[in-house]
Amino acid sequence: MPVKYNAIIIRFGSEIGTKSPRVKVRYEKSICDYIRRLLEHHSVSFEKLEYTYGRAYLFTNETSEASELLTRVFGISSFSPAISTTSDIDQIADVCVSLAKEEFIPNATFAVRCRRVGTHPYTSLDVNRIVGERILSSLKDLNLKVDLENPMYTMGIEIREDKAFIFLETIEGPGGFPIGSQGRVVCLISGGIDSPVAAWLMMRRGCIPVFLHFDLGDFGDKRTRDKVTRLVRKLSEWMFNTPLRVYIVPHGENLQEIKDKCMDNLTCVLCKRVMYRVAERIAEMEGAVAIVTGEAIGEQASQTLHNLAVIEEATKGVPVIRPLVTFEKVETERLARRIGTYEISAEEEKGCAAAPKRPSTRARMGVVLKEEQKLDIERMVEIALERAEKFEIKYGNGDN
C-alpha cells in the first residue's frame, strides 16, 4: 500500500489554552476562518477543515502547499502532515507499517505514541503495543528497534472518534494570538533589520500595525523608501486580507533645523524626540494604543537606557513598547531570516548622514529641554503631519 498524505493536524498556541473556554473557542475558530480564506486565496484545494476544541483537522491532498502557508498563521503552535484513515486498529497498523517502510532507514530506532478521544475497543497503550509489534514483524529486514526514550522516529497516532491520523513530523508554527485580537499600534519602521522584527513580534501577539517611516531627505538614502515598502509587503504576508496602513513622513527639513540650531552631540536624541511626538499624534489619529520601536539597549551609542528614558519623555499619553529591548543582535537577525525580512533589510544603504561622530550617551533632560526651546517643535510636528503621505498595502484578494 503506497502512503499518501491527505490531512494536516493543526494545534493551536498553548497560551490560547489559558484563556476562558469561551474566548479560546472564539480565538480558535477565527484562526480556522483565516486558514480557510488563505487556502482559498492560494487555490489550495481542501475537502474540509474540521474544528474541535484545541485542534483542527485539515483534509487536503495538497499537504505540502498547505504546510507552506500554515507556517505563517499566527495562533498555530505546531502542525503535522498526516495520513487519515478509520479508527479500525488493523487499518491503523497497515498505514503505520507502510509509512515506516517508506521512511525508516535500516537499523533505526522508533517509538509509537497514540493519543485517543472517543470510545474504542482498545486503549492508547494497546495501540502503541500492537502497532509497534506489527512494524517490527513486518519489516524484519530493516532491523528496527523500539526506543521509548530517544527514538530516531516517533510514529504519532491521533484517534478521534471514528477517524485516525498518522504522522511522523511536527512542524513548528509561529504561535501567538489571532490577528487583531489586541489593539492597533504605530510601528516605526526604518530600512534596517530591527524595526520589521519588532513589528512582526507585535503582530504575532495580535496587534494590527500602522507603519510610520521618516524620510530623512538629504540625510538619508533614496533607496530606503522602496525598501520600506517591500518590507511592509513582506510583513503583510503574515496578515492576509488585512490592509496595512503606511505613513511616510518627511523628516529631512526638521533634521536640518536640529542640526543648524542645536548641540551636535544631542542630534540623535532631539531627532528621536520629534519622531516620537509625530508617532504619538498618528497614534491618536489611528486609535492606536502604543508606539512600537526596534530599539535595543546599548545597540547604538545613542541608545543607552538613560537616553531611551530621555527620548521617551517626549511622549505624554501613549506608551512606547520595545519588543527587542533586550535582544542580542544575533537573535534579531535569526528572527528576521525566519520572517523573511532579512534579505531586504540587509540591502546596502547609506546610514543617516546627520548622526554626529560622538553622540551623547548620557543626555541631560534639562539640557535637552533647553535645546528644544530653540526649535518650534509644534510647527515641526504639524508640518510633518500635513505633508505625510499615506497608503495601504494589502496581501490578499484583489491585490498581490
Next chain:
Amino acid sequence: MPVKYNAIIIRFGSEIGTKSPRVKVRYEKSICDYIRRLLEHHSVSFEKLEYTYGRAYLFTNETSEASELLTRVFGISSFSPAISTTSDIDQIADVCVSLAKEEFIPNATFAVRCRRVGTHPYTSLDVNRIVGERILSSLKDLNLKVDLENPMYTMGIEIREDKAFIFLETIEGPGGFPIGSQGRVVCLISGGIDSPVAAWLMMRRGCIPVFLHFDLGDFGDKRTRDKVTRLVRKLSEWMFNTPLRVYIVPHGENLQEIKDKCMDNLTCVLCKRVMYRVAERIAEMEGAVAIVTGEAIGEQASQTLHNLAVIEEATKGVPVIRPLVTFEKVETERLARRIGTYEISAEEEKGCAAAPKRPSTRARMGVVLKEEQKLDIERMVEIALERAEKFEIKYGNGDN
C-alpha cells in the same frame, strides 16, 4: 601522545565589536577581570588569562570546571576548550591526529578550519591541507572522509604568533554586555516564571537590578517571600561580587483598601498602578533609570495592551521596560530553565486571592482616575515605602 585540554579560547560578544575600539577594549578587559575573580573565588587554578583584541586565552588544566563558570559570564559569545601547543606545523598536526584518534567515530566526516594571526612559514590554507592529510593518513583504519560543507567534526585551529590552539567544540555563552555597563533598574519580582527572566535579560544587557517585591499579605502565599529570596540568589550567580538590593514592600493593606472601595473588575489595574508608583519612588531613591516588569501582551486577562497603557499612565518620569512584552510563554519558560530560575518559580503557590473573576480587559482611563479618587494614594505609597524592608544578596567573597 595522550590529549590533554589545557586552555580555553574565549570570544567576546559580537555586539561589543560594534563599539569604538576604545570602548571595546575597556569592555573586554573588564570581562577578563571578572573572569579572573570568578575563577579565583571558585578555586579554579589557572596559569594566566591572556587578553588580545576580541579574544582571550585562558591557560588552565581545569577546563571543565572553568567552562561551567564561563557559561555564566555576560559578554562572552562563545568559548572553546582547547589544546595549546606551539605554532610549529608538525606539533600542530600531531595534536590534531591525537585528538581525532580519541574523538572521531569510524566513517566520520570532518573539516579542518584554521585561523591565523602573525608571521608563519605557512598560510591558513596550507595548515588545513597538511593537517587534513595527516589525519587521513595516520588514521586509515577509521575510514574518515573530508567534508567541507557539512562535516560531523570541525577541527578548529587558532594560531596566534608562536602559539596554537586546537579544539573541536564551541560552547555558546550568554552574550550581552559587561556587568554594570548600563544603568541601574528597578525590577519588579513576584514568585512567578516571568519576572526573574525579565530581570536577567536586563542584567545581560549590562543593567544592575534593584529588586522590588510586593508582599500581598493575606491575599498572597506565605511561601512566596522565601521563593523571591531564592530567585534573587539564583540570579546573583550571574553577577559575582555585585550586591543585589532587594526591597520587600507590604501591599496587603493597600490591596484590601482597593477591594473595599473600588470597582471589582478594576482591582488588577488599580493594584498595578499603586505598584508602579512605589516602583517609581524607589527608582528615584536608587538612581535607577527604568522600571522593569515581566508583563507580556495578552498573557493574563488584565494584561491587554490597552490595560498596559492605562497602568503605565501612573508613572510620570521613569519609563517602564518590558523585556518579555512579545514573548511566547514557551520561550520564557525555555529561558527560565537556562538561567536556573525555572524550578524555583514552578514551585506550587497560591495565586493572588484578590484577583476578580472577570477583570476588565479594557479599563477606561477616566473611570480609573475616578476610582482612584476614593483612595488616598499618596498615603498608600508613603506607608508602603516606610514599612519597606531592605536587604542585599551577594554572590561572592564573604557570602555564599
